[in-house]
Amino acid sequence: MSAPSLPWLDAPLQRALQQRAHALLIHGPAGVGQYEFGFALARALLCEAGEGTQRPCGRCTACHLMDTHGHPDFKLLLPEALREPLGWQDEEARKKDAKPSKWIRIEDVRQAIDWTHQSLSRGMAKVLLIHPATAMQEASANALLKTLEEPAPQVRLLLTATDPELLLPTIRSRCQRLALPLPPREAALEWLRERGLAQPAVLLDAAGGRPLEAQALAGEGIDAAAWTALPQRLRQGDATAVAQWPLPRLLETLLKLCHDLMAVAAGGAPRYFPADSLLPGAALPALAQWSRELTQLSRHDEHPWNASLLAESLVAQVAALWPAAKSGTGAGRARVTTLGR
Ligand SMILES: [Zn+2]
Structure with a gap:
């Protein structure tokens, strides 16, 4: 399953592709698509379309591997509680009935760090997306510091945060920031209309202008x-x-x-x-x-x-x-x- 396409993220995505920083902190209000943006940026960075083609192209092998969650040069760190909502739940985990954790596990962080030192599988880059970075507890964040400071060549780290102030200052200072603003109202309304929401303006206001949040409200029967x-x-x-x-x-x-x-x-x-x-x-x-x-x-x-x-x-x-x-x-x-x- 690929992340939904959110038209208001296209311009920031093309800008982000110009940024050469090895670590990017994607931040902004919740419900405008931080995860979707991070995933689309990873897909664009790994896209194998030739020069002059807008990336991600959506047609090359790398784009398809991203869509099927099988790209060997992409890794995602998520708290357990977000795996199902974002379409990353595997069958085995689905059977557990324990309350899913809202933290990213330190074992996963350590494993991801080791992964960044492995050689490239397809030759474009290795992209590690951490969503949200605020779901790392202090020990995990500290474990990541060295990688943030001196990542292996061709490694790109993408961190998301609704409130970057909740991150360790040492994490913040090692990332270049990329702010995702609220989408223009008309673009958000159009997107909600396309998804069949009745009276989208009411729900968009209810969600404080954040379209994914408006859609979530509708999904909850509100x-x-x-x-x-x-x-x-x-x-x-x-x-x-x-x-x-x-x-x-x-x-x-x-x-x-x-x-x-x-x-x-x-x-x-x-x-x-x-x-x-x-x-x-x-x-x-x-x-x-x-x-x-x-x-x-x-x-x-x-x-x-x-x-x-x-x-x-x-x-x-x-x-x-x-x-x-x-x-x-x-x-x-x-x-x-x-x-x-
Ligand atoms: Zn592609």
């Missing part, structure tokens, strides 16, 4: 209609709206809702939700407090407590942001006011 209805359902304390959501997704969504409610309360425009889906009237001090609590919660990425109980109490917090309505029609009146602005 379509534009569900997203638009969400603030109102949460306002009513309807926990079934988010019952099947993984906790990180819920926390991130509540942070977005909180951001937008604060923006609206301060007279600004929302960023993630359609303006007419948001009820005004939540008090700024309550929102500020809620924002602090959510931020604190989202820093714990492994939650030891009962996730569904936590989800329920989080939803109850949303409903409490608005002063209690005097009658059952309070929410309805507020919504009419919003629509009439």
